[in-house]
Amino acid sequence: MFTIEHEFDASVITLVDDNATPGAEDVTITCFDDSVTLEQLDVQSGEVMRVVLTMAQVEDLRAALDLPEGAYVRRPAGG
Structure with missing residues (x-):
């Protein structure tokens, strides 16, 4: 289960x-942006970690979810 809330400066x-x-x-x-x-x-x-x-790390994570084991470098589209 998950919840989504849209706040002034972020989605949670x-x-x-x-x-x-x-x-x-x-x-x-x-x-955030x-x-x-x-x-x-x-x-x-008892602490929050x-x-x-x-955003670049988020994009790397998104790409990594569909790739096999290895080392990768993302390049900008068209580059």
Whole structure:
């Protein structure tokens, strides 16, 4: 299950573990114009862990989801 909320400066997506797997806390993804932030509660420390991706990293991740193992360099379209 997931939710989507559109705020003034970002879209917020929350991924919820439907199976309530122990240790699999909800993941909150906040999409800004220039970056994407992923947050998840670390149940052991009680702290929210945060990862910030640039839009270039998001595009690399999107491309990587459909590729086999290896090292790649994305090039601009037409280049």
